[in-house]
Amino acid sequence: MTTTGADAREPFLRLAPAAHARGAVTLPGSKSISNRALLLAALAEGTTGLEGLLDSDDTRVMRAALRALGLDLRQDEGRVCLEGAADWPQKRADLFLGNAGTAFRPLTAALAMMGGDYRLSGVPRMHERPIGDLVDALRSLGCEIAYEGREGYPPLRIGRGRLDVSRPVRVRGAVSSQFLTALLMAAPIAARRAGRDVVIELDGPLISKPYILITLNLVERFGVCVRREGWQRFIIPAEARYRAPGRYRIEGDASSASYFLGLGAIAGGPVRIEGVGGDSIQGDVAFAEVVEAMGARVEREADALVVSGRAVADGGRLRAFDRDFNLIPDAAMTAAVLALYADGPCRLRNIASWRVKETDRIAAMHAELARLGARVESDADSLTVHPLPAGDWRAAEIRTYDDHRMAMCFSLAAFGPVPVTILDPGCVSKTYPGYFKDFHRLLGVERGGAAPAPVITIDGPTASGKGTIAQKVAQALGWHVLDSGALYRLTALAVLREGGDGADEAQAARLARSLDIRFEPDAILMGGEDVSALIRQEEVGNLASRVAAWPAVREALLACQRAFRQAPGLVGDGRDMGTVVFPDAPLKIFLDADVEVRAQRRYKQLKDKGFSANLDDLLQDLRARDARDRGRAHAPLVAAADAVTVDSSHQGIDDVVRQVLDLWSARGPA
Numbered sequence: 129m130t131t132t133g134a135d136a137r138e139p140f141l142r143l144a145p146a147a148h149a150r151g152a153v154t155l156p157g158s159k160s161i162s163n164r165a166l167l168l169a170a171l172a173e174g175t176t177g178l179e180g181l182l183d184s185d186d187t188r189v190m191r192a193a194l195r196a197l198g199l200d201l202r203q204d205e206g207r208v209c210l211e212g213a214a215d216w217p218q219k220r221a222d223l224f225l226g227n228a229g230t231a232f233r234p235l236t237a238a239l240a241m242m243g244g245d246y247r248l249s250g251v252p253r254m255h256e257r258p259i260g261d262l263v264d265a266l267r268s269l270g271c272e273i274a275y276e277g278r279e280g281y282p283p284l285r286i287g288r289g290r291l292d293v294s295r296p297v298r299v300r301g302a303v304s305s306q307f308l309t310a311l312l313m314a315a316p317i318a319a320r321r322a323g324r325d326v327v328i329e330l331d332g333p334l335i336s337k338p339y340i341l342i343t344l345n346l347v348e349r350f351g352v353c354v355r356r357e358g359w360q361r362f363i364i365p366a367e368a369r370y371r372a373p374g375r376y377r378i379e380g381d382a383s384s385a386s387y388f389l390g391l392g393a394i395a396g397g398p399v400r401i402e403g404v405g406g407d408s409i410q411g412d413v414a415f416a417e418v419v420e421a422m423g424a425r426v427e428r429e430a431d432a433l434v435v436s437g438r439a440v441a442d443g444g445r446l447r448a449f450d451r452d453f454n455l456i457p458d459a460a461m462t463a464a465v466l467a468l469y470a471d472g473p474c475r476l477r478n479i480a481s482w483r484v485k486e487t488d489r490i491a492a493m494h495a496e497l498a499r500l501g502a503r504v505e506s507d508a509d510s511l512t513v514h515p516l517p518a519g520d521w522r523a524a525e526i527r528t529y530d531d532h533r534m535a536m537c538f539s540l541a542a543f544g545p546v547p548v549t550i551l552d553p554g555c556v557s558k559t560y561p562g563y564f565k566d567f568h569r570l571l572g573v574e575r576g577g578a579a580p581a582p583v584i585t586i587d588g589p590t591a592s593g594k595g596t597i598a599q600k601v602a603q604a605l606g607w608h609v610l611d612s613g614a615l616y617r618l619t620a621l622a623v624l625r626e627g628g629d630g631a632d633e634a635q636a637a638r639l640a641r642s643l644d645i646r647f648e649p650d651a652i653l654m655g656g657e658d659v660s661a662l663i664r665q666e667e668v669g670n671l672a673s674r675v676a677a678w679p680a681v682r683e684a685l686l687a688c689q690r691a692f693r694q695a696p697g698l699v700g701d702g703r704d705m706g707t708v709v710f711p712d713a714p715l716k717i718f719l720d721a722d723v724e725v726r727a728q729r730r731y732k733q734l735k736d737k738g739f740s741a742n743l744d745d746l747l748q749d750l751r752a753r754d755a756r757d758r759g760r761a762h763a764p765l766v767a768a769a770d771a772v773t774v775d776s777s778h779q780g781i782d783d784v785v786r787q788v789l790d791l792w793s794a795r796g797p798a
């Protein structure tokens with residue numbers, strides 16, 4: 129079955145007003161732990177098998193960088209195996225690290241201490257994120273680092289400095305705790321090279337302390353014990369050496385758990401979150417206490433959390449808060465959106481670090497919450513969000529600023545009375561590529577119980593754009609899609625391959641019943657063979673129209689089509705979706721267009737795919753096919769009595785998609 133979601137970089141994702149959510153979700157691996165573990169495994173003597181490693185943009189750039197540095201990474205039965213080395217083989221490399229702070233900062237420290245000729249760069253936003261505090265600390269150790277552009281910011285050039293660890297290295301931790309993390313993880317390199325203890329001292333305050341605890345925990349798992357004097361002084365002994373722990377299991381991402389904790393709090397639940405629990409080493413697991421304080425119930429297991437609450441749709445209201453979020457700045461973003469459903473103004477304090485994250489999150493959060501209609505106040509390091517009364521919600525398009533967390537936390541704005549549109553939802557690929565699929569699944573379980581999953585049917589004549597529109601509507605809603613014409617085309621292809629011409633009803637029905645097919649995201653397989661291009665040929669389409677006239681063929685394909693109806697929903701395109709296959713569909717579209725326009729479109733479509741085509745012949749074929757599809761005795765092509773007719777002759781694809789989504793939103797599907 130073809131499942132669509134927000135994995136590809138689609139321009140927008142429309143979330144219809146939702147009411148309830150329940151079910152279980154398994155979190156992807158923690159980004160913070162994944163990138164730390166990759167670096168430590170790369171520095172450790174021996175082989176480490178990393179289990180549960182996050183597969184996302186940020187970990188992919190880290191893996192690519194380690195490969196470019198000469199390290200051996202292999203995928204082996206669901207784990208990533210890495211052969212580490214105290215000194216990396218490749219002494220010259222140009223590394224592109226995207227927008228991954230968890231890769232950029234630690235690699236800067238490790239490479240600067242090893243020495244070599246390296247260049248580290250990232251996306252434009254990475255070049256706006258400060259790194260001066262780390263570079264200053266490394267330079268004080270004798271490392272050679274130059275700014276290629278603006279002083280204090282990437283890109284960086286690293287050379288071969290002369291390490292001197294005779295004095296403590298001082299580092300500031302007020303802007304980002306990742307600078308201290310980077311030094312702590314790389315320090316054993318310097319200790320080994322200099323043959324003496326490395327002492328790191330904190331210069332001023334330290335934010336996000338729980339992340340330092342994650343670092344110390346991991347460093348210890350890889351064999352290095354750091355002596356810690358409060359939060360002021362860290363001593364890495366001269367004899368410190370990283371050793372591979374054999375296997376290391378990465379727990380789920382606690383920051384990502386915050387969205388589901390929030391979901392359970394406002395959508396009733398219970399929502400079971402697997403991958404983090406009472407045993408977690410991540411500070412963001414403390415977000416469970418935030419939703420508890422807001423009125424939700426959370427049960428803690430060693431490796432799971434179960435959250436429930438009184439759904440906003442049932443009149444539930446969260447308790448307002450005034451809270452210091454310095455320790456959990458990432459999860460705090462979720463609290464800012466939950467504030468919309470609170471019983472009073474909510475204040476998030478001590479969140480200045482938001483200003484230098486993937487985007488200026490204080491400014492971004494302020495702007496987007498206001499776009500929904502909320503009253504918001506912000507200053508240098510705090511944000512106040514006023515609850516949004518039902519009548520004040522606006523159906524907004526939320527900008528996400530290429531920030532995964534903006535996209536994920538604003539999914540929780542779907543519990544207001546109007547639809548919300550998330551722009552560039554694919555930015556979640558930074559840490560959670562499957563987020564919207566999981567989110568929709570939890571929303572759909574409720575619908576999938578007693579009531580069948582909702583269906584939008586799109587019927588119409590050939591080349592009116594049904595398939596194109598169905599795909600995009602399904603993508604925007606995170607639903608499944610059924611291209612029913614493909615089933616008739618596959619039957620026609622099977623008939624052709626048996627030497628038939630479609631005149632034998634029994635033969636066509638037998639082949640329709642025994643189709644061995646599989647729908648994949650980018651291919652349609654028959655008997656294991658990819659026939660997606662073959663079935664689009666006009667010869668096959670014409671025969672499909674003929675075999676589709678046989679009642680026995682239609683009967684043979686009926687159950688198969690209905691089986692596509694699964695939560696969270698289905699968009700089905702064809703000729704009889706709204707009249708025969710899904711007569712109870714809550715929204716039926718009859719998509720039409722002038723036959724000349726359709727012939728032009730089909731002509732262009734075929735030419736673009738490299739097939740030969742003749743416009744006059746196509747026009748004739750389309751007319752003949754229209755006549756056959758409309759004129760047959762069984763399940764003819766006709767608009768269902770309750771269908772909305774949309775004429776796409778003079779409308780672009782995106783306009784039609786929006787029109788269908790608006791119709792769906794107007795029905796108030798939740």
Ligand SMILES: Nc1ncnc2c1ncn2[C@@H]1O[C@H](COP(=O)(O)OP(=O)(O)OP(=O)(O)O)[C@@H](O)[C@H]1O
Pocket residue numbers: 588589590591592593594595596597613729730732733776779780781784
């Ligand atoms: N509104 C539109 N404006 C311009 N081009 C469109 C529009 N809708 C669809 N198209 C283009 O027309 C062509 C035919 O569209 P599509 O294959 O989706 O039609 P269809 O109705 O599913 O056809 P079939 O009945 O053969 O399955 C495609 O190349 C598509 O990109």
Ligand SMILES: Nc1ccn([C@H]2C[C@H](O)[C@@H](COP(=O)(O)O)O2)c(=O)n1
Pocket residue numbers: 590591612613614616617669672673676677701702703704705753757
């Ligand atoms: N629900 C359906 C879908 C398709 N058909 C027939 C009619 C078409 O000519 C043929 C191929 O469909 P297409 O890929 O062009 O949409 O299959 C039908 O009868 N009922």
